[in-house]
Amino acid sequence: MKKIVVFILFLIGVVAGVIFVQAMINQSAMVQPIKFNHQLHHKKMGIDCIFCHKYVETESRASIPNIDVCGICHLVLIGNSSEEKKVHEYVKNQKRIPWLSIYHVSDYASFSHRRHVAIGKLSCNLCHGDMGTLTSPPEKQFLKIKMENCINCHEKRHVSTDCNQCHR
């Protein structure tokens, strides 16, 4: 009897451990300060990705737009949604919107949007998913930032897989 109890306790411990590790590996959902609607901006209003993420073709970082970009249209209230009012508040008070960055590339690897988008002619959808159809901000990475994902794509497209191309 005692052995069974010990065994059950051990099982519970193992299961709890596995769940904990899984939770650690899976990125926890990120909640953005404003429920930005990509579908409305991109599909309905026809704004191009590059209008807001303006450094995507010229710099290594695509940049997340802030009040300087949002303020172009939202300096005055256009509609009557509660989310737009929040943007308007930020723009009016000249406060930066504290967006949370979902995609992080480690310090020891270098990644350039310019290299992939402008020179490699890759579509944004490949890594970020079809953002134009999302009505709320993404909470998780579409394509996990992992070396195996990079290598798979590089091998498929016959691009150099030399270590030095990214790590230096």
Added chain:
Amino acid sequence: MPKYGMVIDLDKCTLCEACVTACKLENNVQIVSKEDAAIGRTMFWMTMLTLEHEGQYPDIKLKRIPRLCFQCDKPSCIKTCPVRATYKREDGIIAQIYPNCIGCRYCMANCPYTVKVFNWDRDKQPQQVEKCYNEDVSVRPKGIVEKCVFCIHRLQKAEERAKAEYRELRDGDYVPACMEVCPAKAIYFGDLDDPHSKVFEAIKDYRRFTLQEDLGTIPKVYYLNAKD
């Protein structure tokens, strides 16, 4: 495939050490603390090497040369690396992959020119230095070995530029930081196999020598001896 190499004309070199400074800034090489520097843990990818000196103080005459990684054709450092953190690329550049490095320092022991440096500690950098970090080069953590890689990030940029302009890579497109800043134009860099490159011309000079030629490592950084 090109074979990149360098020629340093010691006749033109004024020992101003602009290359040393440029290298340090371009590659985010750490500025070590006073205590570490006192026990010989300074970090330079390019430094001035004193070969010999003549005369008595104060009329002393030094023969100094700028020394960087010689990117040997038959490197001895890569043979000892247990994790393939250092290897020879197809274009002859000896690459150093920092995330792979386990800090065993075998490559340092095996380098006859002692060009490799070890990150003993990660010190707080001056604010001005942190502000102007080069984004193309990673900031190395402590416990790994680093060295000059002929500013390999510049090669990637030059290739991209050439591709965008629909042309082949030309001589002079890809230059390391040390060559770019040299005020005396004493450094030549380029493809050693390309007969149209400046470095190909410079290498034919009768004054050419390399350090420790008898070792058989065949360095790809050549010096042109100063005329007396």
